[in-house]
Amino acid sequence: MLNVSIxxxxxxxxxxxxxxxxxxxxxxxxxxxxxxxxxxxxxxLSAIHGNLAHLSQVRLEPISDEALAELAANMDLVFLATPHEASHDWMATLTSGRAKILDLSGAFRLKDTAVFSQFYGFEHTSTDALGNAVYGLAEWYPQAIAQSRIIAVPGCYPTASLSALKPLFNAQLLDSAVRPVINAVSGVTGAGRKASLANSFCEVSLQAYGVLGHRHTPEIEAYLGTPVIFTPHLGNFKRGILATVTVKTVAGCTAEQLNQAYHQAYADHPIVRLRESFPRLDDVVNTPFVDLHWKLDEKSGYAVITAAIDNVMKGAASQAIQCANLVSGLPVTKGLLAE
Amino acid sequence: MLNVSIxxxxxxxxxxxxxxxxxxxxxxxxxxxxxxxxxxxxxxLSAIHGNLAHLSQVRLEPISDEALAELAANMDLVFLATPHEASHDWMATLTSGRAKILDLSGAFRLKDTAVFSQFYGFEHTSTDALGNAVYGLAEWYPQAIAQSRIIAVPGCYPTASLSALKPLFNAQLLDSAVRPVINAVSGVTGAGRKASLANSFCEVSLQAYGVLGHRHTPEIEAYLGTPVIFTPHLGNFKRGILATVTVKTVAGCTAEQLNQAYHQAYADHPIVRLRESFPRLDDVVNTPFVDLHWKLDEKSGYAVITAAIDNVMKGAASQAIQCANLVSGLPVTKGLLAE
Amino acid sequence: MLNVSIxxxxxxxxxxxxxxxxxxxxxxxxxxxxxxxxxxxxxxLSAIHGNLAHLSQVRLEPISDEALAELAANMDLVFLATPHEASHDWMATLTSGRAKILDLSGAFRLKDTAVFSQFYGFEHTSTDALGNAVYGLAEWYPQAIAQSRIIAVPGCYPTASLSALKPLFNAQLLDSAVRPVINAVSGVTGAGRKASLANSFCEVSLQAYGVLGHRHTPEIEAYLGTPVIFTPHLGNFKRGILATVTVKTVAGCTAEQLNQAYHQAYADHPIVRLRESFPRLDDVVNTPFVDLHWKLDEKSGYAVITAAIDNVMKGAASQAIQCANLVSGLPVTKGLLAE
Amino acid sequence: MLNVSIxxxxxxxxxxxxxxxxxxxxxxxxxxxxxxxxxxxxxxLSAIHGNLAHLSQVRLEPISDEALAELAANMDLVFLATPHEASHDWMATLTSGRAKILDLSGAFRLKDTAVFSQFYGFEHTSTDALGNAVYGLAEWYPQAIAQSRIIAVPGCYPTASLSALKPLFNAQLLDSAVRPVINAVSGVTGAGRKASLANSFCEVSLQAYGVLGHRHTPEIEAYLGTPVIFTPHLGNFKRGILATVTVKTVAGCTAEQLNQAYHQAYADHPIVRLRESFPRLDDVVNTPFVDLHWKLDEKSGYAVITAAIDNVMKGAASQAIQCANLVSGLPVTKGLLAE
Structure with a gap:
């Protein structure tokens, strides 16, 4: 049994x-x-998360430097569902022992430290840890994840966007003259649990935000390998992201080539479900799955792909579990799918 | 034209x-x-209420003692959509001139000042104004409203509850040994526009609150004339209240007697729609209407009535307009219904 | 391993x-x-239920008399998520072999056959099966369930209502002169998966229905032991039932007596969570739990209890699994809660 | 007073x-x-539309050839909220008298009859009427509308899309080598009032549909003047369309040029609100407005525009009223905006 702290x-x-x-x-x-x-x-715990009222033995503790050091020494796995700066500041201590760290913040996702000052508002000085961190997109970097001790679990929008785009980009099917356009709608859990007027029930209504400047744009571009236009939206639901991706394919690209690209990319990855029709968001809510479907207009060369995930699961927690399984030598879907 | 401030x-x-x-x-x-x-x-204004973006000429001003005095002197009507204590504190100044005041807070709804310390958390010392205030349930007290200068516009739950119950109580059809049970579900606008974790989008989920102690209970009881059991709930919608009222009728009460009680009470009141079936909340959202329907089980003597209103309209603003019309000598539905 | 058909x-x-x-x-x-x-x-299956797209090995078969007989002979357990009349008509064949039957329809829930003609619209002639059937309210009838071969899994509203009321009734804390009032709001899944105008997205809006005549009333009364006033409502959400129950307690009843009644009733039943505050519906959605909380006004003697369940889970499928576990000699929460 | 039939x-x-x-x-x-x-x-009427319960004098009549002829002779205006084929079949009769016709179906929106067989599934043979019909995008074709007797009120998606794109296209700011990408999310009212499994409450969940083949694509392209990629989505709300449009601008295009294009296009059009931030859908629901906001990344040359409308209002009924006002010589916003 693995000793785990959160x-x-x-x-x-x-x-x-x-x-x-x-x-x-x-x-x-x-x-x-x-x-x-x-x-x-x-x-x-149940006063904060009523759905976990049955876990009466779970006690919440305040964090401290001592606790961090102790976790580093005694835990097998530590999950950080923490603000970017907290993860940044604590990583040196947390990696001082034997524990492996699954960081769900954005603090270790990018190698280019300039991005942090521009998009995250802090200077990145945890250079060693950043050098050792591996990007935890589980279907795409399983070997690197398995061998790392710091895993930067991807952002929710990048998980959906990269799952849709990497098969096509890697198969060299994208026309490099036209940027992929990613329109994504996220549930409000993506904004975190906090009192805020913008996320109060009566204020939430479908709306674009972070237009042409969202911090997930450099993350998508870094792990895709080409610039994109990414427009996130807040949706009137609690969980889930639907990303609709429009691309121009290379001249002569066929529907069959797209099919092949997806099927080859995800042949051995049960978390990715290649669907027969465009997925509904509810198909994936409360699940660890990525659902993908696509269509190419061979005449114009444009294709549309949609990717659906649960932002709290595959966009965060269940992908962290995938990474934790990989780094612990367990089957990647352990604890997520029935065997 | 009436000069109005809000x-x-x-x-x-x-x-x-x-x-x-x-x-x-x-x-x-x-x-x-x-x-x-x-x-x-x-x-x-449009930065706060995007739906009013076309009212570009409306400017928001900070309130001040000077402004209050000036409004008292120069306005025909002043609407107070203010906290209870603000209405309480400002009423003396506001009534020092010719203006008539439509107060949408709870500060002047009840004659018994003990209720304010127990349920509203402040001591009521505006005794004169309280003595002069009239309860603005427009269908029930039109003459008193027309002659008053301080109108305490009713709370949202009392408006729905009293609209359902007063016809039966006044017709002496209720068994006094069994309290009416009012279960009501309100949209989240009822909690006001503010940053709060409890009203954040992800936290809102159907739930009872204020059980056996909500401040609208004494208001309902005062204007009904008999004690009730009132259980409010927060619903996962923005606007509207559906109140489901269960009563025990006096022995021998017939369905025809109930019908008569409602039809007599509301014969000349177009804001109250006596429906042929149990209303849906959406039937009244964004409207000034109260929709009522009822059913009696003659065998057991129990009856169920549901009342649907828009809490922001008939539960607040449109009822305030009804009162403003009455106090200004206009037809009660002016500005609310097409003529 | 138990062989199961659905x-x-x-x-x-x-x-x-x-x-x-x-x-x-x-x-x-x-x-x-x-x-x-x-x-x-x-x-x-995935064309019907996109969320189950990963279960690519599951094939849907058309039902037939042959299939029913074969299931009776070869299955350990057969779950019927079927119309009332289908369950009624098929039960004799299904019980002709060794299979144990978990019937989620209403066809075998009541002993009084008059109820079926009045509330379900068919004549009940499967008398033997009805005599052998046991009501599958898992926390209340575990021994009987364990020994039966036909288990009538309770309706969703009765599960919520009885979970709230039985501890008080059995502890003789209810004033028999005043009927308990049950107001419940159900998600739209309760109406089944079918094309209907009433359940179309744009038509759904909070509304009472089945007032003073819903078929779950006799079921509640039969297993509670006293008449109730039950008013169901359709809510604007997919899953869940929140039942708000108002009761008059016997003279002198104390809050402590209520607490004892609930704690004694559910001491060894982890599916029932006795909460510290009134539950939100989301606390139980997608879970097998019943969440209960209550409050007594000792002065008036009235108490309010709310019970929250997921109508598709504890109101149907997960309670059926509880029953299946009991009848198979497994721990009642097997497959539902982590061990 | 204009005599109107619907x-x-x-x-x-x-x-x-x-x-x-x-x-x-x-x-x-x-x-x-x-x-x-x-x-x-x-x-x-109130049995069908509970929100209109106060219009007790409105009676629904069955339509007939006689009635059509009578309306043609005696009405000033006839609104057709009818299936495409019904509008097509009835237009000759309806235009045989003095009545002017506001057709909200798609039957007369396009001049190229091939579109009807390909996208609408019927052969268009009402050639004369088609020749006389004018496209009712009220802000763009007011003179033509005012002089026509058949007005084809635009589709909901085209109204949102064209409102966002026409100012830029007409100002020659769009790079013709890269197609505009329109991602739009519509409320379920867009699918009409009918029993259907796909639009039942429990099935609706954010989802792309009609990908690379929706019938509104040729309509957008015809009135814009250039091909687009249009991807509609079904959203989990009742009313409203949010269209997010991504375009590549011509080399050197500045933010100031975009601003000018929009302000010049809509200077005298109060129905179009040029917002200071990206609009929320709720800002326009139940209103006749189009809300627009845009942002250009001058470095990459890509711009994102969002347009929000109420699909039932500006996407259908209130735009029809605008057209009716124009064709009747009334101010275009009469009956829609306070004067």
Whole structure:
């Protein structure tokens, strides 16, 4: 049994991790922390996450430098569902022992430190850790993930976008003169669990945001290999991302070539479901799956692909579990799919 | 044309009032204020209420003692979509001139000042104004409203509950040994426009609250004349209240007697629609109507009535307009229904 | 491993059963049927239930008399997520072999056959099976369920209502002169998977229905032991039931007595979570739990209890799994809760 | 007063027209018809549209050839909220008298009859009427509309898309080598009022449909003047369309040029609101407005524009009223905006 701790359990991603770890046949949830010494630290878990009311043995602890050092020494796995800067600041301590770190923040996803000052608002100085970190897109970098001790679990939008685009880009089917256009709609959990007027029930309504400047754009471009136009939207639902991707293919590209590209890319990856029709968001909500479907207009050369994920699961917590399985030598879907 | 000002236009009720006054053929929106000197005071209206983006001439002003005195002197009508304590504190100044006041807070709804300390958390000392205030349930107290200068516009739950119950109680059809049971579900606008974790999009989910202790219970009981059991719920929608009322009728009560009670009560009140089937909430959302339907089980003597309103309209702003019409000698539905 | 078949997999309850059986460590999903020889019989499961797209090995078969006899002979367990009349008509054949039957229809829930003609619209002639059937309210009748071969899985509203009321009634805390009032709001899955104008997206809006005449009333009364006033509502959400129950307690009843009644009733029943505050519907959606909370006004003697369940899970499929576990000698929560 | 009739009042667009005409100060709702001789013809309006329960004087009539001829002779205006083929078949009769026709179907929107067989599934033989019909995009073709007797009210998606794109295309700011990409999400009312599994409450979930083949594509292209990639989506809400449009601008294009293009195009058009930030869908729901906002990345030359409309209003009924006002010599916003 793997000894596991979770930091940041008062948020939606942290709560999902608590639930997944508690169900995982090879993991024991040793300790659970809030990421800030907020009022939540004193509350029972069920007062924060009513859906976890049955986990009465789980206690939330306030985080501290001592606790970080202890986790580094004694845990097999530590999940960070924490703000970017907290992950950045704590990584050196957390990697001082034997623990392997699954970081769900954005702090270690990109090699180019300029991105952090421009898009994340802080200077990145944890250079060693950044050099050792591996991008945890589980279907695409399984070997690197398995051998790393710091895994930067991808952002939710990049997971959906890259799952849709990498097969085509890698198969050299994209016309490099026309940028892929990614329109994605996310559930409100993507904005985190906090009091804010913008995310209050009555204010939420379908709306574009972060237009031509969202921080997930450099992440998508870095792991795709080509620039994109990415427009995120807030949707009036709690969970899920539907990414609709429009691409121009190279001259002469056929529907059959697209099919092949997807089937070859995902042949051995049960988390990716290649669907027979365009997926509905509900097909993936509360699941670890990525659902993909695509269509090419051979005449114009334009193709449309949609990718659906649960932003809290494949966009965060269940992909972190995939990475944790890989880094622990377990089957990648352990604890996620029935065997 | 009536000169009208609105205080508290940054909230949902205030915005609805702005919209209704701007459309009202006999009203001119002279000035518009925020109720606290918040950051909202500096914003254009459309930055706060995107749906009112066409009202580019409406400017939000910060409120002040001077402004209150000036409104008292120069306005025909002042609408207060303000916190209870603000209405309480400002009423003496506001009534020092010729203006008539439509107060949408709870500060002047009840004659028993003990209720304010117990349920509203403040001591009521505006005794004169309280003595002069009239309860603005428009279908039931039209003469008193027409002759008053302070109208306490009813709460949303009491409006729905009293509309359902008063015809039966007044016709002496209720068994006094069994309390009416009111279960009501309200949209989230009822909680106001503010940043709060409880009302954030991801947290809202059907739930009872204020059980056996909600501040609208004494208001319902005061204007019904008998105690009730009132259980409010938060619903996963923005606007509307559906109140389901269960009563035990007096022995021998017939369905025909119930029908008569409702038809007599509402014969000349076009805002109340006596429906042929149980209303859906959407039937009344964004309208000034109260929709009522009822059914009696003659064998057991129990009856169920449902009342549907838009909490922001008939539960607040459009009822305030009804009262404003009455107090101004206009037809009660002016500006609300097509003629 | 238990050999399991499911009839009626094109509906929401059937699909939930497919999912639960596929994850259950002691069950093998042998065969899956549609309950009518509809067009769905020819479709892949994922064309009907996109969320189950990964279960590519599951094929839907049309049902037939031959198939029923074969299931009776060869299955350990057969789940019926079928129309009431189908369950009624097929039960004799299905019980002709060794299979144990979990019937999720209403056809075998009540002993009084007059109820079926009055509330279900058919004459009940399967008298022997009715005599042998046991009501599958898992927390209340575990021994009887374990020894039966026909288990009538309770309706969704009765599950919520009885979970809230039985502890109080059995502890003799209810004033028999005043009927308990049950107001419940159900998600639209409760209406089944079918094309209907009433359940189309744009028509659904909070609304009472089946007032003073819903077929779940006699079921609640039969297993509670006293008459109730039950008012169901359609809510604007997909899954879940929140039942708000108002009762008058016997003279002198204390809050402590209520607490004891609930804690004694559910001490060893992990599916029932006695909460510290009134549950939100989302706390139980997609879970097998019943969440309960209550409050007594000692002065008036009235108490309010709310019960939250997922109508497709504890209101149907997961309760059927509880029953299947009991009848198979497995721990009651097997396949539902992590061990 | 203009004598007005509406055909097709059992649908959502028809009901919206009834409401708008009933409120319009210069129109009298003379007669109201269902478009097919369905069961709805016998029902009171409020049994179909509960929100219109106060319009007790409105009766639904079955349509007939006689009625069509009578309307042609006696009405000033006839609104057709009817299936494409019905509009096609009835137009000759309807235009045989003095009535002017506002057709909200797709039957007269395009001059190229090949489109009807390919995208609408019927052969267009009403050649004269097609020749005389004018496309009713009110802000763009007001003179032509004012002089026509057959106005083809635009589709909902084209209204949103063209409102966003025409200012840029007409100002020659679009790079013709890269197609504009239109991603739009529509509320479910767009699918009409009917029983269908796909539009049942539990099945609706964000999803792309009609990918690379939707019938609104040729309509957009015809009135824009250049090919586009249009991907519609079904959203989990009742009303509204948010169209997110991504374009590549010509080399050197500046943000200031875009601003000018929009401000010049819409200077005298109060229905189009040029917003300071990206609009939320709720800003326009239940209103006649088009809300537009845009952003250009001068470095890459890509721009993103979003357009928000209410699909039932500006996407159908309120745009029809605009056209009716134009064709009747009234101010274009009469009955829609307060004066």
């Amino acid at each position: 930091i940041g359990a008062s948020g939606y991603t942290g709560a999902q991790l608590v639930d997944l770890v508690a169900r995982h046949p090879d993991m024991t949830l040793a300790r659970t922390f809030v990421s800030a010494n907020s009022a939540d630290a004193a509350k029972p | 205080i508290g236009a940054s909230g949902y009720t205030g915005a609805q009032l702005v919209d209704l006054v701007a459309r009202h053929p006999d009203m001119t929106l002279a000035r518009t204020f925020v109720s606290a000197n918040s950051a909202d005071a500096a914003k254009p | 009839i009626g997999a094109s509906g929401y309850t059937g699909a939930q059963l497919v999912d639960l059986v596929a994850r259950h460590p002691d069950m093998t999903l042998a065969r899956t049927f549609v309950s009518a020889n509809s067009a769905d019989a020819a479709k892949p | 055909i097709g009042a059992s649908g959502y667009t028809g009901a919206q027209l009834v409401d708008l005409v009933a409120r319009h100060p210069d129109m009298t709702l003379a007669r109201t018809f269902v478009s097919a001789n369905s069961a709805d013809a016998a029902k009171p």
